[in-house]
Amino acid sequence: RLQAPQMTTNVYCWICVLNTFPFxxxxxxxxxxxxxxxxxxxxxxxxxxxxxxxxxxxxxxxxxxxxxxxxxxxxxxxxxxxxxxxxxxxxxxxxxxxxxxxxxxxxxxxxxxxxxxxxxxxxxxxxxxxxxxxxxxxxxxxxxxxxxxxxxxxxxxxxxxxxxxxxxxxxxxxxxxxxxxxxxxxxxxxxxxxxxxxxxxxxxxxxxxxxxxxxxxxxxxxxxxxxxxxxxxxxxxxxxxxxxxxxxxxxxxxGVPITDYSFEDCQLAMAEGQLRLPVDTCLLEYAKLVRRLGLKPKNTEKVLQEYGNRARKLEGQKLGLDDFAQFLDVPVSDMLRDMFALFDEHDDNCMDIREYVIALSVVCRPAKTLETMKLAFKMFEAEEDGAITEMELAVILKTALGVNHLSVSRLFTAIDAQDTGKITFDKFRIFVEQHPDFAEDYLYTENAGLHSGPCHRHQTKPTNGICPDFSPNDHGTIDGLHKKHN
Incomplete structure (x- = not known):
């Protein structure tokens, strides 16, 4: 799953406060x-x-x-x-x-x-x-x-x-x-x-x-x-x-602070999909690497379907760094190593390419939760019945949210009403249509510390709207880059 970086910075989005005018x-x-x-x-x-x-x-x-x-x-x-x-x-x-x-x-x-x-x-x-x-x-x-x-x-x-x-x-x-x-x-x-x-x-x-x-x-x-x-x-x-x-x-x-997050990062954090990103999501770091490596596809739907088909054929086979580079058709570089490390869950130099495809789908179309889930089910489902297990659902949702740990027991039990131990995408889709706030009701309540970002339901106003409360001198990624102007 996407591994959290050592230093995390909250990303705040635009907040509009409407004041009532006197008569x-x-x-x-x-x-x-x-x-x-x-x-x-x-x-x-x-x-x-x-x-x-x-x-x-x-x-x-x-x-x-x-x-x-x-x-x-x-x-x-x-x-x-x-x-x-x-x-x-x-x-x-x-x-x-x-x-x-x-x-x-x-x-x-x-x-x-x-x-x-x-x-x-x-x-x-x-x-x-x-x-x-x-x-x-x-x-x-x-x-x-x-x-x-x-x-x-x-x-x-x-x-x-x-x-x-x-x-x-x-x-x-x-x-x-x-x-x-x-x-x-x-x-x-x-x-x-x-x-x-x-x-x-x-x-x-x-x-x-x-x-x-x-x-x-x-x-x-x-x-x-x-x-x-x-x-x-x-x-x-x-x-x-x-x-x-x-x-x-x-x-x-x-006299204002700076942030190393871009407008695209804020759009991702603000996306009104049914899976709303938590404040400590690693997908923002992942999205940065996608842009810097030039991996964001122009024809999103076509490329994601192609990646999904190729990942399905691998049937969960783990890939090393060289295989990962070959899958993406890019050379091995330091940035690609950083990307690979996000998915190297057990630090054993291997990753599941299906997780990369899920994360890419979220970054490219953050508001289309069902489309991402449909693609994920297609990569994980068994050929004989087109269904996935609770463990596989946990992998999918952890990757889609960009977190390390996630319990999906309550959600899986609610969808699997017949207690078969498996669910299909059609069952998941019907359940989501009946429970549009399923993430808030079944995921955030079951997982302590998992909260949707400040752009969403339980929002608190940050000190200055979009930016976290830190000054230019405190930002670790650009220390030492200051130069006198003339």
Whole structure:
């Protein structure tokens, strides 16, 4: 079964607290909705329309691969568009915005890294600087908005192109090494929106070019340009280390903690499946290794069925590290050894590949509990009757929850009403349909210390929403990686 790592860190998810508004506040909101809001909306829309001809004029004749000199009239258009966008945000309620620090020149820091990313309003720095951003290619075809987007010369990502990610990184690298000819590129390295209570893991895309970056922290109602961060030789070779050190500096400026868990980890912890992960689950560590090894399949259903069929043919035969690597068609590496160790229950250098397939199913489709159980039954069931024993059910559920010990006696007895000593998937499915909270009723009550995560039924509010209560200086995985910025 998945073995618990020595150091565990709770992962907390977003918690929304709804406050009741006083009657006077509700009346005020209603009044402003029918009076002030339409005026603000019309003014913002008018500013967008006003910006379009200027953006269109400045975009005519532009090349996507070369950058033209910033002549006087283009600089004038740039200033006019910034003023128009500022009026638009003013109409939207952003009356006064403070900018602290000096924005670096493109030749000094070709890339601006912004965090935390929490809403669409984070586009304010883009409109104030007219820096380039990374956007999906479909955006440029949107009427009116597409023209404004093309003006800032974004790096477009195409969903239909399988090599789009590689091309995007190459384009960012090309612009970053242009010596300041291209506009700066603004990148939100978190890769998603959070609730601003901490900084989650930075994606390495902004740091692969190995050029100086300028961290920009967004703290409503202002933003702060931090000093330029120039990577060391080691960081140039290791974008992940570069990203970690920049994140530490930004977290310190914001006064918020950091977590090495990513948005994907939070999604897994929050999944509303019928098997809700406990707070000490090892599946989060497993999911990290799956991503780092590139083992998360694109065609999930097809790959899982293929793995399931191959695992069934092995009939519970234990695999060593080399056989495990051959099954996955990957070379043996330190990360693969870490993955193997999670399933090496008795430290005898062997594992049951069926457990790997179950864990992969949970990580790839966490909300589809019955689909995972159907796949597990298929791998474990006896050929003569298509049924499994209580011990086999315990193996399946322990792996699906990512825990070391689990008693399933009450659950198995409840399903096996005829006391045959075996159950089929059809019996399990019917029981689950009749008892949708079977995990809470039969597993958590029978197993002391097994509790669903804070995203679910018995939740307690963490100190800061998504993040556990620890500071950047206390986090063991990044100690010693701090580097002074210049």
């Amino acid at each position: 006077f506040s509700l009346l005020q909101i209603a009044l402003m909705t029918v009076t002030l809001f339409p005026i603000r909306l019309l003014m913002a829309a008018f500013m967008m329309l006003l910006a379009w001809p200027f953006a269109f004029l400045a975009s005519v004749g532009r090349s996507e691969t070369t950058v033209e000199p910033q002549c006087l009239w283009r600089r004038l258009v740039d200033i006019i568009l910034k003023i128009i966008m500022r009026v638009m945000w003013f109409a939207g309620g952003f009356h006064w915005m403070k900018v602290k620090g000096r924005r670096a020149l493109p030749a000094e820091a070709p890339i601006l890294t912004l965090a935390p990313h929490s809403s669409y309003f984070d586009a304010i720095p883009v409109t104030m600087t007219m820096a380039s951003i990374v956007m999906k290619a479909e955006s440029k075809d949107i009427p009116l908005w597409g023209t404004l987007i093309k003006y800032i010369r974004p790096v477009f990502v195409s969903r239909s192109d399988q090599d789009s990610r590689k091309k995007t990184v190459e384009e960012i690298r090309r612009r970053a090494h242009s010596g300041g000819e291209w506009p700066q590129i603004m990148i939100f390295p978190e890769g998603t929106c959070t609730n601003r209570s901490c900084l989650i893991t930075f994606k390495p895309g902004a740091f692969i070019p190995a050029v100086p970056v300028q961290p920009v922290v967004i703290r409503y109602p202002n933003k702060l340009f931090l000093p330029i961060y120039t990577p060391s030789e080691e960081e140039k070779r290791n974008p992940a280390l570069f990203a970690i050190n920049v994140r530490r500096i930004m977290a310190k400026a914001l």
